[in-house]
Amino acid sequence: MNAPVSFGQHSLSHLEQLEAESIHIMREVVAETERPVMLYSVGKDSAVMLHLARKAFFPAPPPFPLLHVDTTWKFRDMYALRDRVARESGMELIVYRNPEAEALGINPFDHGGLHTDMWKTEGLKQALDRYRFDAAFGGARRDEEKSRAKERIFSFRSASHRWDPKNQRPELWSLYNARKGARETIRVFPLSNWTELDIWQYIYAESIPIVPLYLAAPRPTVERDGLILMVDDERFALREGERPVERSVRFRTLGCYPLTGAVESEAATLEEVIQEMLVATTSERQGRAIDHDGSASMERKKQEGYF
């Protein structure tokens, strides 16, 4: 953190410093908590986080499992990459689906906000409780959204998984205080200081595998409520008059396919995506239907336990 440094010919670039900081954070968590887990959402931030974990503990495999809180509504390409990456990393992959949501058939077409609530928010709480994880790595970044700019790297949750923005611990230097009460848990964000552009640059520099959906390709889509949605499987409930149209699209962020908007793009390679990034005029969260109900909504979701 004594940045920037310069040692004769040799000095650390901003990416090298970000990498070293993230690795330091992960090692602190492993050393100071009992049962850490890495939340793996299969997106580009998760991809970077997992890559950093493999670096942090090399030559050992990362000493914690991956947890995918599934909704059954992710893109098919995401499931494919998830399984491949878990195999290659030598880590245990836990896939958790909220049984209640599964039994009720909760889906994004019929249940609106309840979908995110039950599958993601409740699903995450249930999974953490069930496996008694006391620390969970998440890939959130401070540059994503205003309320996240003030989130700590170590963020404490009460026994009921609530976040109290008024009661956060100061974080000085690189000294993290991981002590907690018996039923408290910690969310840890090792990518806090990365920006979206940093993430892409790092993926490029390190050749990190990502879901092909980030690259443009002709895909069957419909336009709905101002978003371009991909018809990823036969469960997509078409409205009257809607017919899938092939468009060249890519995704800047990945979630449940019926809730994730695509952008029209011809950027079929990582280089072209980065090039588009450099002149981007729309921030990445716009593609997520969840954030559209007002600027303060992300913070509300966080207080309720949504990641």
Place this chain on the structure above:
Amino acid sequence: MATALSSVSAAAAARAEVAAYLEASARKTLLRFITCGSVDDGKSTLIGRLLHDSKMLFEDQLAALRRDSRNAGGSEGVIDYSLLVDGLAAEREQGITIDVAYRFFATEKRKFIVADTPGHEQYTRNMATGASTADLAVILVDARHGMLTQTRRHAYLANLLGIRRLVLAVNKMDLVGYSQSRFDEIVADFRAFAQTAGLGQFAAIPVSGLQGDNVIVRSAAMPWYDGPALLEHLESVPAARRTDAAPFRMAVQWVNRPNAGFRGYAGRIASGSVRPGERIAVLPSGQQSRVKSIVTFDGDLDLAIEGQSVTLTFEDELDCSRGDLVSSAAVAPELVSSLGATLVWMADQPLVPGRSYWLKIGTRTVSAQIGRIDHLLDVNSLERQPGRPLALNDIGWCEIELDRPVPGISYAEDRQLGGFILIDKLSNATIAAGLVESFTAARSGSTAEAGDSRIMWIGGASGAERAALAAGVQQRLQAVGRIGFILDEALLRTGLSADLGTDGEDRTESIRRAREVAKLMALAGVHVLVAMDVAPEEAHPGRMVGPADLDEKGADQWVI
């Protein structure tokens, strides 16, 4: 055919352009800075302007910004940049920034991480937090009001936390008619303060965050100013602060033992650089060896430098675990057991002299008691006040007694290893930040230490697990003709600690009694197996023993 060709060449062009960009970007450095000043001096507006003008805003954020600006009651068409850096709903209601927010922007030359720290008096702790990782501080003054109490407080605090590069940004110059004499007056005031407070050099820049004067580019409105615009200054401030001459030091975070054949020590290099063959000392044991290899995922390194996260292996088998410090053997720090330190109190509950707190320094956590409180500092007058227990936002100079030694490294020498936090043992809250100023060497060679090696703290998740493990260890000892005595919770509860409960301070006291009994018995030559539910930091003197130790070590290693 034609389209295929053009798309191929478009891809090739993109590749070349991105490659060029990435190559340039690879040389980009990182600068962390904080902005501070009083409420309404214009911090948020200034940061918003930096984000906006360095083109880090996207179209939809701008649309939201215009909408929010209207809702906040601003005049039509005028963008309120401060809304960009205002985050939590509760704060927005109160209309003040009450927490540290981190913002990011980049130029061709540098990536910047900005800590936006609050100007409100009761939130000094956040200012200290933001300052602890910053290389530079931008201190804002409203040109109409000049220096305020808070300005002094923040400038002093920035300096105290080791920030050696200060920028005095005299803001809202548009409201004083871009007056040179007003600017000069404020700069003179600040210089006088800087001299009394021992702040050293600073740069002064007249700006208007709202109008954008001297923020990104030099302003035509102030031809009398011939220095750089704020961003130019931030881009060109010399990056390096440390020199190659700093000694190699790394706190061990984690011991990497994937199999019997590999034992590596993982950590982030706090200072200096290291190469294979380097002679190192491990503290507190004092054992020495040489670095065998610097292991990373990307292959072994010939050289690793300050700031890098690496895994080291040594030529010899050493007693080295989390919390230890690996140091260049030539300049290894001495071990100390009491510190003289400046404390910045960060909690609502005041300091309780004599109470035991956790003190985390480097990767080491020890028990600490605050002894004499020498004096407090009135940051407004910069005068010393008589010592008294510190309360929220107080700054004071204290003596601190540690129950185990730590390497003596001052904050002036090393910001990473000379800073510590105090943690409340009951609430687990981080209650103070500390800066080591002086220290007293640990007693060495005392008779007590001779017995320490006979104490073992038995790990395990439950009482039953600990009992089983203790019995196993006892058998091992017996096999080599040693007496092992098991000191467990049941034994203590029926006698020595019968008056104590199991939670909070009672628990701490009960562990303290067990420790004292163990020390006495160990001195008498008995091996003591303490089978209690303790945290690794509480397991001292002696060492912690887990099931793995019993599995892999030969019986002979149990004889000490």
